Amino acid sequence: MSSKIPCTLVWLRRDLRLIDNPALFHAAKRGQLITVYIFDEDCSGRRKTGQACLWWLYHSLKSLHNQLSQWNIPLIMKSGNDAFTILKELLDSYNADTIYWNRCYEPFEYNRDCSIEEKLKMENVTVETYQDRVLFEPWTIKTAKGGPVQIYIHFWNQCLSLPQPRKPYDKPKFKNQTGCQSKCDEPAVWQRLAKLSQDMPMKLQDFWHPGEEQAISKLKSFIKNSLNAYAEKSQCLRLNTTSNLSPYLHFGEISPFTVWHSVRHASSSAEPPAVKSESLKQYLRSLGWREYTCHLLFHYPDLPQKCFRSSFEQLKLQVDPVKLQSWQQGNTGYPVVDAGMRQLSVAGIMPNRLRMIVASFLIKHLLVPWQKGEEWFWSKLIDA
Ligand SMILES: Cc1cc2nc3c(=O)[nH]c(=O)nc-3n(C[C@H](O)[C@H](O)[C@H](O)COP(=O)(O)OP(=O)(O)OC[C@H]3O[C@@H](n4cnc5c(N)ncnc54)[C@H](O)[C@@H]3O)c2cc1C
Incomplete structure (x- = not known):
């Protein structure tokens, strides 16, 4: 029997949090709501989720x-690659005429979402989508001729010339949620994700605690202890000199808007700790690199396979399985490379400078194609 109380469906994706979640915020204002996460294990149309990210995803969803x-709000787990049909069935089943989601910008997701939005609207469903994963949406930054901006510094200067990113939304104020029971949940999806995350050979649980609470606490601790020295120490090979927020940003357990405004607030506040303006600038610039990569991927969807500069396709690189394996296992004999690669295999992370060193070593020293390194990073990194 379908519920008589109309409710809003919120489709969760890379926004696994309550604070500054525009879709949840607006749905909560409307009244009854249900949330759904669709797990597409085969990732039809794109590369499968990496091993380390599957572990993170499971724990993040649980949290x-x-x-x-x-608040008595169901998080319904579904599986499959036909998101439109899954969403439509849920809308019908809960007698809901409205769906909200936060926008994704990776090419596959973006195109899929546009098509789903169009089809749902044709079925008289109200669809609202919100800016979320990036501070500057990819189409807002352009060259004088209207094309994508290819050079980082030009990209970032243009971002800085725009109005400040919006302020974060508060935690939603959920009204008495009684009408929607979790009747369509598929327990098998939880079981499958749990199994995939248990099969993980890495030791991620010794280093990481996924979830929104941890994300906020990491941000606070970074602001208190490390932001001031960021300009001098961000390129250190140690992990605790930077914010370590990349996996939390990746899964949307914290939003870039929250991070942006929190660090700016800390640096303008009279309260200690004081924050050097160069450190603040450099940290915002790091967030800018995240924006830039999203911008490039949106405009150049084949970036994961092809060189950004086509002249690099001429490089004489070849797959040598022995060299590749020595790099993957951290057995090259070069201590800094080996330390980085072993850290990656255990903790799923590497500081930025070390990522550059090992990537450069693979391509310029071992002469192995960068795509092989990217594949390995994809399976091991918790922020890929
Ligand atoms: C070969 C290579 C592969 C990388 N792969 C990834 C990846 O898969 N996922 C990922 O999130 N980052 C990737 N980076 C960027 C960067 O190394 C990480 O974002 C950073 O190390 C994360 O640590 P942090 O959160 O402490 O960063 P902080 O220094 O505290 O920076 C804050 C945030 O800014 C963003 N950021 C910082 N530097 C960069 C950068 N150079 N490019 C893009 N965003 C940046 C991240 O979201 C980061 O969390 C890669 C860099 C290299 C050189």
Whole structure:
């Protein structure tokens, strides 16, 4: 039997949090709501989710599920690659005429979402989507001729010339949620994700605690202890000199808007710790690199396969399985490379400078194609 109380469906993707979640915020204002996460294990049309990211995803979803259940809000787990049909069935089943989601910008997701939005609107469903994963949406930054901006410094200067990114939304104020029961959940999806995350040979649980609470606490601790020295220390080979927020940003357990405004607020506040303006600038510039990569991927969808500069396609690189394996296992005999690669295999992370060193070593020293390194990073990194 379908519920008589109309409710809003919120489609969660890379926004696994409550604070500054525009879709959840607006849905909560409307009244009853349900949330859904669609797990597409085969990732039809794109590369499968990496091993380390699957571990993170499972724990992140569990954490959000616990948060939402405190308000009696179902997080329905579904699986499959036909998101339109899954969403439509849920809307019908819950007698919901409205769906909200936060926008994704990776080419596959963006195109899929546009097509789903169009089809749902044709079925008289109200669809609202919100800016979320980036501070500057990819189409807002352009050259004088209207094309994508290819050079980072030009890109970032243009971002800085625009109005400040919007302020973060508060945690949603959920009204008495009684009408929507979790009747369509597929327990097998939780079981499958749990299994995939248990099969993980890495030791991620010794280093990481996924979830929104941890994300906020990491941000606070970074502002208190490390932001001031960021300009001098951000390129160190140690992990605790930077914010370590990349996986939390990747899964949307914290939003870039929250990070942006928190660091700016800390640096303008009279309260200690004081923050050097160069450190603030450099940290915002790092967030800018994240924006830039999203901008490039949006405009150049084949970037994961092809060289950004076509002249680099001429490089004489070839797959040598022995060299590749020595790099992957951290057995090249070069201590800094080996330390980085072993850290990656255990903790799923590497500081930025070390990522550059090992990547450069693979391509320029071992002469192995960068795509092989990118594949390995994809399977091991928790922020890929
Ligand atoms: C070969 C290579 C592969 C990389 N792969 C990834 C990846 O898969 N996912 C990923 O998030 N980052 C990637 N980076 C960028 C960068 O190394 C990480 O974002 C950073 O090390 C994360 O640590 P942090 O959160 O402490 O960063 P902080 O220094 O605290 O920076 C804050 C945030 O800014 C963003 N950021 C910082 N530097 C960069 C950068 N150079 N490019 C893009 N965003 C940046 C991240 O979201 C980061 O969390 C890669 C860099 C290299 C050289």
